Amino acid sequence: MKEIIRIAVQKSGRLSEDSLSLIKECGIKFYNGTGKLKSTAFNFPIEFLFLRDDDIPGYVADGVADLGIVGENELVEKDKQVETIKKLGFSKCRLSLAIPKGEEYPGISYFEGKNIATSYPNILNTYLKSRKVNASIHEISGSVEIAPSIGLAEGICDIVSSGSTLMMNGLKEVEEIFRSEAVLIGNPGMEEVKKSIVEKLLFRMNAVQQGKGNKYILLNAPNDSLEKIISLIPGMRSPTVLPLAEKGWSSVHSVLSEEQFWENIEELRQAGAEGILVIPIEKMVL
Known part of the structure; x- marks a missing residue:
C-alpha cells in the first residue's frame, strides 16, 4: 500500500x-x-x-x-x-484584552483583582503573571464579548482582527498580549x-x-540609464536585458518584491524607465 x-x-x-x-x-x-x-x-x-x-x-x-x-x-x-x-x-490576528468603552483605562493595573472572561486561559495566565497582575480568569468557550454586559467579568481576552466585533458589543481594545x-x-x-x-x-x-511575495517587472529603458535602472531592480541573480527595435533602448526584465518595487518606482521613472509592467507570479522556485 x-x-x-x-x-x-x-x-x-x-x-x-x-x-x-x-x-x-x-x-x-x-x-x-x-x-x-x-x-x-x-x-x-x-x-x-x-x-x-x-x-x-x-x-x-x-x-x-x-x-x-x-x-x-x-x-x-x-x-x-x-x-x-x-x-x-x-490568518493573522491578535489576542487582546478589552473593557467596556466607557471605562477609563490607566494601564494593566486596571485588571488587578478583577474578573476576565476568555477562551485562552493559559496564554492569558502567562501574560498576567509576567505583568505581576492578580486577576480571576473565567474560561468560556464562545461569545466572550457578552461577559461584561451580563456581569460575568469586568473585561475579556479574545481574538481581534479588525476590532468591529468589540465595537458592536460596546468594548474597546486596551492591551495586545499575543500575535498569531x-x-x-x-x-x-x-x-x-x-x-x-x-x-x-x-x-x-x-x-x-x-x-506571491514577488512580482515580474518589465520596462523599457534608455541605454544610457541602464546601469542606474538595473541597480534599482537587481532581481534574483541579475535582470535580463534585451535590445529593442528602436536604437538606444532596451527591455529590462526582473523579479523583485512588490514592496521594493513601490519603494523604487519614482527613481525608476526619473531614470527614464517607460512602459513599466508589473505581473503577478503564480509560482517561484529558487
Whole structure:
C-alpha cells in the first residue's frame, strides 16, 4: 500500500478557507464538499481531516494526523508536543484584552483583582503573571464579548482582527498580549518515508508563497540609464536585458518584491524607465 500523510485542517471559517486555498495553489486536487470530514487527494499522497481548530494540536501530537494547519494562538494555548514546521503568513490576528468603552483605562493595573472572561486561559495566565497582575480568569468557550454586559467579568481576552466585533458589543481594545498567524505543525515522531512526502509538500508551499511575495517587472529603458535602472531592480541573480527595435533602448526584465518595487518606482521613472509592467507570479522556485 502506498504511504500517505494525513493533514488536519479547520473544518470551517477563515483559517479553513486560507489553508485549503494554499493547498489548492500547490496543485493538489481533492474534494471537500459541505459536511465532509475526511478526503483524499487525487494527485498527491495526502489525506485531509477536517476538524475543530482547537482539536488539531492534539490530533497531531497523538499521531492521528501527521501534519496540521492551526493558528499559533491555539497551538500555544493547547501546549501539545508538536513541531512547528513553517509559519504560513495568513490568518493573522491578535489576542487582546478589552473593557467596556466607557471605562477609563490607566494601564494593566486596571485588571488587578478583577474578573476576565476568555477562551485562552493559559496564554492569558502567562501574560498576567509576567505583568505581576492578580486577576480571576473565567474560561468560556464562545461569545466572550457578552461577559461584561451580563456581569460575568469586568473585561475579556479574545481574538481581534479588525476590532468591529468589540465595537458592536460596546468594548474597546486596551492591551495586545499575543500575535498569531497560521502555522504548519507536525508530529515529532513522524517516520522517514512520511518526512520525504512532507518535504515535497513544503517545496510546493514555498514556491507558492515566494511567488506571491514577488512580482515580474518589465520596462523599457534608455541605454544610457541602464546601469542606474538595473541597480534599482537587481532581481534574483541579475535582470535580463534585451535590445529593442528602436536604437538606444532596451527591455529590462526582473523579479523583485512588490514592496521594493513601490519603494523604487519614482527613481525608476526619473531614470527614464517607460512602459513599466508589473505581473503577478503564480509560482517561484529558487
